[in-house]
Amino acid sequence: MSNIFSNVIGRKLVMSLSGLFLILFVIFHATMNLVVIFSPEAYDAICKFLGANWYALAGTAVLAGGFFVHIIYSIILTLSNKKARGTERYAMTSRPKMVSWASKNMFVLGVIVIGFAGLHLYQFWAKMQLVEIMHGHDWAAAGITTDPTMGSVLIQHYFANPCIVAAYVIWIGALWFHLTHGFWSALHTIGFSNQKWIPRLECLGKAIATISCAMYLVVILGIYIQSLLG
Numbered sequence: 256m257s258n259i260f261s262n263v264i265g266r267k268l269v270m271s272l273s274g275l276f277l278i279l280f281v282i283f284h285a286t287m288n289l290v291v292i293f294s295p296e297a298y299d300a301i302c303k304f305l306g307a308n309w310y311a312l313a314g315t316a317v318l319a320g321g322f323f324v325h326i327i328y329s330i331i332l333t334l335s336n337k338k339a340r341g342t343e344r345y346a347m348t349s350r351p352k353m354v355s356w357a358s359k360n361m362f363v364l365g366v367i368v369i370g371f372a373g374l375h376l377y378q379f380w381a382k383m384q385l386v387e388i389m390h391g392h393d394w395a396a397a398g399i400t401t402d403p404t405m406g407s408v409l410i411q412h413y414f415a416n417p418c419i420v421a422a423y424v425i426w427i428g429a430l431w432f433h434l435t436h437g438f439w440s441a442l443h444t445i446g447f448s449n450q451k452w453i454p455r456l457e458c459l460g461k462a463i464a465t466i467s468c469a470m471y472l473v474v475i476l477g478i479y480i481q482s483l484l485g
Contacts (some may be wrong), residue, residue, distance in 0.1 A: 295407035307387030
Protein backbone atom coordinates (compact mmCIF):
# COMPACT_ATOMS: atom_id res chain seq x y z
CA MET A 256 0.00 0.00 0.00
CA SER A 257 2.87 2.39 0.78
CA ASN A 258 4.11 1.99 -2.80
CA ILE A 259 0.99 3.82 -4.03
CA PHE A 260 2.34 6.97 -2.43
CA SER A 261 6.06 6.47 -3.10
CA ASN A 262 6.55 5.29 -6.70
CA VAL A 263 5.75 7.23 -9.86
CA ILE A 264 2.85 5.03 -10.97
CA GLY A 265 1.26 5.19 -7.54
CA ARG A 266 1.61 8.97 -7.41
CA LYS A 267 0.06 9.31 -10.87
CA LEU A 268 -2.83 7.12 -9.74
CA VAL A 269 -3.44 9.27 -6.65
CA MET A 270 -3.31 12.45 -8.72
CA SER A 271 -5.61 10.95 -11.36
CA LEU A 272 -8.24 9.83 -8.84
CA SER A 273 -8.15 13.16 -7.01
CA GLY A 274 -8.40 14.93 -10.37
CA LEU A 275 -11.49 12.94 -11.39
CA PHE A 276 -13.05 13.77 -8.03
CA LEU A 277 -12.40 17.47 -8.60
CA ILE A 278 -13.89 17.23 -12.11
CA LEU A 279 -17.10 15.92 -10.56
CA PHE A 280 -17.14 18.95 -8.28
CA VAL A 281 -16.56 21.30 -11.21
CA ILE A 282 -19.57 19.80 -12.99
CA PHE A 283 -21.75 20.07 -9.87
CA HIS A 284 -20.63 23.62 -9.14
CA ALA A 285 -21.22 24.75 -12.72
CA THR A 286 -24.70 23.21 -12.75
CA MET A 287 -25.58 24.80 -9.42
CA ASN A 288 -24.40 28.24 -10.54
CA LEU A 289 -26.50 28.04 -13.69
CA VAL A 290 -29.62 28.22 -11.51
CA VAL A 291 -28.90 31.87 -10.67
CA ILE A 292 -29.62 32.90 -14.27
CA PHE A 293 -33.16 31.56 -14.08
CA SER A 294 -34.00 32.18 -10.42
CA PRO A 295 -31.80 34.07 -7.94
CA GLU A 296 -34.19 32.99 -5.19
CA ALA A 297 -33.73 29.29 -6.02
CA TYR A 298 -29.97 29.80 -6.11
CA ASP A 299 -30.04 31.42 -2.67
CA ALA A 300 -32.10 28.49 -1.39
CA ILE A 301 -29.38 26.13 -2.61
CA CYS A 302 -26.72 28.30 -0.93
CA LYS A 303 -28.68 28.15 2.31
CA PHE A 304 -28.97 24.38 2.03
CA LEU A 305 -25.21 24.15 1.44
CA GLY A 306 -24.28 26.63 4.17
CA ALA A 307 -22.57 25.82 7.46
CA ASN A 308 -24.48 22.58 7.94
CA TRP A 309 -22.70 19.42 9.06
CA TYR A 310 -23.11 17.68 5.70
CA ALA A 311 -21.91 20.74 3.79
CA LEU A 312 -18.94 21.17 6.11
CA ALA A 313 -18.06 17.48 5.73
CA GLY A 314 -18.26 17.86 1.95
CA THR A 315 -16.10 20.99 2.08
CA ALA A 316 -13.47 19.16 4.15
CA VAL A 317 -13.39 16.26 1.66
CA LEU A 318 -13.18 18.67 -1.27
CA ALA A 319 -10.36 20.64 0.35
CA GLY A 320 -8.52 17.38 1.03
CA GLY A 321 -8.88 16.26 -2.58
CA PHE A 322 -7.75 19.67 -3.82
CA PHE A 323 -4.72 19.65 -1.49
CA VAL A 324 -3.73 16.09 -2.48
CA HIS A 325 -4.05 16.94 -6.19
CA ILE A 326 -1.85 20.02 -5.85
CA ILE A 327 0.84 18.30 -3.78
CA TYR A 328 1.10 15.30 -6.09
CA SER A 329 1.09 17.47 -9.21
CA ILE A 330 4.07 19.38 -7.81
CA ILE A 331 5.88 16.17 -6.86
CA LEU A 332 5.29 14.61 -10.28
CA THR A 333 6.22 17.77 -12.16
CA LEU A 334 9.52 18.06 -10.30
CA SER A 335 10.35 14.37 -10.70
CA ASN A 336 9.41 14.38 -14.41
CA LYS A 337 11.44 17.52 -15.02
CA LYS A 338 14.42 15.97 -13.29
CA ALA A 339 14.10 12.70 -15.21
CA ARG A 340 13.12 13.99 -18.66
CA GLY A 341 14.00 17.65 -18.75
CA THR A 342 11.21 19.75 -20.20
CA GLU A 343 9.11 16.81 -21.49
CA ARG A 344 6.44 16.71 -18.80
CA TYR A 345 3.58 14.27 -18.52
CA ALA A 346 5.20 12.13 -21.24
CA MET A 347 3.05 9.21 -22.39
CA THR A 348 3.55 6.47 -24.91
CA SER A 349 0.35 7.34 -26.80
CA ARG A 350 -0.77 10.93 -26.56
CA PRO A 351 -3.38 12.47 -28.85
CA LYS A 352 -1.94 15.26 -30.98
CA MET A 353 -4.78 17.64 -30.10
CA VAL A 354 -3.90 17.60 -26.40
CA SER A 355 -0.13 17.89 -26.77
CA TRP A 356 -0.05 21.63 -25.96
CA ALA A 357 -2.20 21.19 -22.85
CA SER A 358 -0.13 18.21 -21.69
CA LYS A 359 3.09 20.21 -21.93
CA ASN A 360 1.60 23.11 -19.98
CA MET A 361 -0.52 21.32 -17.38
CA PHE A 362 1.47 22.69 -14.48
CA VAL A 363 1.24 26.30 -15.72
CA LEU A 364 -2.47 25.86 -16.42
CA GLY A 365 -2.86 24.39 -12.95
CA VAL A 366 -1.13 27.38 -11.37
CA ILE A 367 -3.53 29.73 -13.19
CA VAL A 368 -6.53 27.68 -12.07
CA ILE A 369 -5.30 27.60 -8.46
CA GLY A 370 -4.55 31.34 -8.45
CA PHE A 371 -8.03 32.27 -9.60
CA ALA A 372 -9.54 29.65 -7.29
CA GLY A 373 -7.97 31.61 -4.43
CA LEU A 374 -9.62 34.78 -5.72
CA HIS A 375 -12.93 32.94 -6.06
CA LEU A 376 -12.70 31.66 -2.48
CA TYR A 377 -12.00 35.17 -1.22
CA GLN A 378 -14.90 36.68 -3.13
CA PHE A 379 -17.49 34.03 -2.36
CA TRP A 380 -16.61 31.32 0.17
CA ALA A 381 -15.02 33.76 2.63
CA LYS A 382 -18.17 35.88 2.53
CA MET A 383 -20.60 32.96 2.69
CA GLN A 384 -19.81 29.65 4.37
CA LEU A 385 -16.83 31.03 6.30
CA VAL A 386 -19.00 33.80 7.75
CA GLU A 387 -21.53 31.21 8.90
CA ILE A 388 -18.78 29.05 10.39
CA MET A 389 -17.40 31.99 12.35
CA HIS A 390 -20.66 33.64 13.38
CA GLY A 391 -23.46 31.15 12.73
CA HIS A 392 -26.84 32.78 12.94
CA ASP A 393 -25.34 35.79 14.72
CA TRP A 394 -23.69 37.18 11.60
CA ALA A 395 -25.86 40.33 11.75
CA ALA A 396 -24.78 40.98 15.34
CA ALA A 397 -21.17 40.78 14.18
CA GLY A 398 -21.74 43.78 11.91
CA ILE A 399 -22.12 41.83 8.66
CA THR A 400 -24.80 43.50 6.58
CA THR A 401 -25.25 40.92 3.81
CA ASP A 402 -26.91 37.57 4.47
CA PRO A 403 -24.13 35.02 3.79
CA THR A 404 -26.64 32.64 2.20
CA MET A 405 -27.56 35.16 -0.51
CA GLY A 406 -24.98 34.13 -3.06
CA SER A 407 -26.92 35.75 -5.88
CA VAL A 408 -26.16 39.19 -4.41
CA LEU A 409 -22.42 38.53 -4.56
CA ILE A 410 -22.62 37.12 -8.08
CA GLN A 411 -24.53 40.17 -9.31
CA HIS A 412 -22.07 42.47 -7.54
CA TYR A 413 -18.82 40.95 -8.85
CA PHE A 414 -19.90 40.07 -12.37
CA ALA A 415 -21.10 43.59 -13.04
CA ASN A 416 -17.40 44.58 -13.05
CA PRO A 417 -15.86 44.16 -16.55
CA CYS A 418 -12.35 43.65 -15.15
CA ILE A 419 -13.50 40.80 -12.92
CA VAL A 420 -15.48 39.33 -15.81
CA ALA A 421 -12.40 39.43 -18.06
CA ALA A 422 -10.29 37.77 -15.35
CA TYR A 423 -12.83 34.99 -14.91
CA VAL A 424 -13.01 34.41 -18.67
CA ILE A 425 -9.23 33.87 -18.68
CA TRP A 426 -9.63 31.51 -15.75
CA ILE A 427 -12.32 29.52 -17.55
CA GLY A 428 -10.08 29.27 -20.62
CA ALA A 429 -7.24 27.82 -18.53
CA LEU A 430 -9.70 25.50 -16.80
CA TRP A 431 -10.93 24.22 -20.17
CA PHE A 432 -7.44 23.21 -21.29
CA HIS A 433 -6.66 21.72 -17.87
CA LEU A 434 -9.86 19.66 -17.80
CA THR A 435 -9.54 18.55 -21.42
CA HIS A 436 -6.17 16.94 -20.88
CA GLY A 437 -6.68 16.10 -17.20
CA PHE A 438 -9.72 13.91 -17.81
CA TRP A 439 -8.07 11.95 -20.61
CA SER A 440 -4.79 11.64 -18.71
CA ALA A 441 -6.49 10.42 -15.52
CA LEU A 442 -8.39 7.63 -17.27
CA HIS A 443 -5.26 6.78 -19.27
CA THR A 444 -3.41 6.31 -15.97
CA ILE A 445 -6.19 4.16 -14.53
CA GLY A 446 -5.95 1.79 -17.49
CA PHE A 447 -8.00 3.03 -20.45
CA SER A 448 -4.99 3.18 -22.73
CA ASN A 449 -5.66 1.14 -25.86
CA GLN A 450 -6.01 2.77 -29.27
CA LYS A 451 -9.75 2.07 -29.35
CA TRP A 452 -10.42 4.08 -26.19
CA ILE A 453 -7.98 6.96 -26.69
CA PRO A 454 -10.07 8.92 -29.25
CA ARG A 455 -13.24 8.24 -27.27
CA LEU A 456 -11.71 9.55 -24.05
CA GLU A 457 -10.32 12.57 -25.86
CA CYS A 458 -13.78 13.36 -27.24
CA LEU A 459 -15.48 12.75 -23.88
CA GLY A 460 -12.93 14.93 -22.10
CA LYS A 461 -13.53 17.78 -24.51
CA ALA A 462 -17.29 17.42 -24.13
CA ILE A 463 -17.16 17.49 -20.33
CA ALA A 464 -14.75 20.44 -20.31
CA THR A 465 -16.72 22.39 -22.91
CA ILE A 466 -20.13 21.87 -21.29
CA SER A 467 -18.84 22.70 -17.80
CA CYS A 468 -16.95 25.80 -18.90
CA ALA A 469 -19.86 26.92 -21.09
CA MET A 470 -22.15 26.83 -18.04
CA TYR A 471 -19.71 29.02 -16.12
CA LEU A 472 -19.49 31.46 -19.02
CA VAL A 473 -23.27 31.63 -19.33
CA VAL A 474 -23.47 32.75 -15.71
CA ILE A 475 -20.57 35.20 -15.88
CA LEU A 476 -21.51 36.82 -19.17
CA GLY A 477 -25.24 36.55 -18.51
CA ILE A 478 -24.99 38.46 -15.24
CA TYR A 479 -22.72 41.04 -16.84
CA ILE A 480 -25.17 41.61 -19.70
CA GLN A 481 -28.02 41.90 -17.22
CA SER A 482 -26.07 44.58 -15.36
CA LEU A 483 -25.58 46.54 -18.59
CA LEU A 484 -29.26 46.36 -19.41
CA GLY A 485 -30.12 47.63 -15.94
